[in-house]
Amino acid sequence: MNYIGIILGITVIIIAYFTLWPLIKGAPWVPTRMKKVRQMLSVIDIQSDEIIYDLGCGDGRFIVSAVRKFNAKAIGIEINLLLYLWCQLLITFLGLRRRVKIRYGNFFKLDLSDADVVICYLLQETNDKLEDKLLKELKPTARVISNSFLFNKLPVVNEDEDTGIYIYRVR
Numbered sequence: 365m366n367y368i369g370i371i372l373g374i375t376v377i378i379i380a381y382f383t384l385w386p387l388i389k390g391a392p393w394v395p396t397r398m399k400k401v402r403q404m405l406s407v408i409d410i411q412s413d414e415i416i417y418d419l420g421c422g423d424g425r426f427i428v429s430a431v432r433k434f435n436a437k438a439i440g441i442e443i444n445l446l447l448y449l450w451c452q453l454l455i456t457f458l459g460l461r462r463r464v465k466i467r468y469g470n471f472f473k474l475d476l477s478d479a480d481v482v483i484c485y486l487l488q489e490t491n492d493k494l495e496d497k498l499l500k501e502l503k504p505t506a507r508v509i510s511n512s513f514l515f516n517k518l519p520v521v522n523e524d525e526d527t528g529i530y531i532y533r534v535r
């Protein structure tokens with residue numbers, strides 16, 4: 365039996381699962397640079413105890429920064445099992461489990477109605493698919509901030525093409 369072939373095959377399947385599956389479901393993992401994380405969090409005006417959602421939370425950088433800097437509560441949703449497990453480890457290690465929850469799964473299938481702020485760094489076609497859900501589920505006071513990609517139906521607060529930071533409200 366060709367063990368090298370089997371190991372290579374399994375490796376390819378595992379890599380495909382962790383890269384292609386998130387891509388098919390919404391976006392690949394491309395982390396936002398920390399400088400831009402800080403910039404986005406500072407312009408969205410987060411209040412203490414507000415609930416921040418990161419749709420596709422990657423390695424957890426937005427949710428951890430939001431909770432630490434603004435004393436907010438955060439919910440990260442992640443479809444990549446490795447990143448989900450990483451985030452669970454991270455919030456445990458940092459002692460943030462009371463204020464941060466990580467949900468494994470597809471954000472299209474989860475209820476977002478308690479969000480005060482929704483953070484997105486996805487793809488344009490994913491934003492296009494997502495915005496009816498945001499309009500339907502989010503409360504009137506909620507804000508949405510998107511890295512690099514626009515929403516076309518949400519009322520605009522500020523679209524800054526230089527920074528690629530786009531801010532919206534719901535009503």
Ligand SMILES: C[S@@+](CC[C@H](N)C(=O)[O-])C[C@H]1O[C@@H](n2cnc3c(N)ncnc32)[C@H](O)[C@@H]1O
Nearest residue numbers: 386389390391394395396420422443470471485
């Ligand atoms: C471009 S990365 C952004 C990561 C993080 N928000 C950041 O800005 O650093 C997109 C993330 O969304 C996740 N993702 C893509 N589609 C998803 C879906 N339908 N449900 C949950 N997570 C998803 C990917 O696994 C990836 O970690």
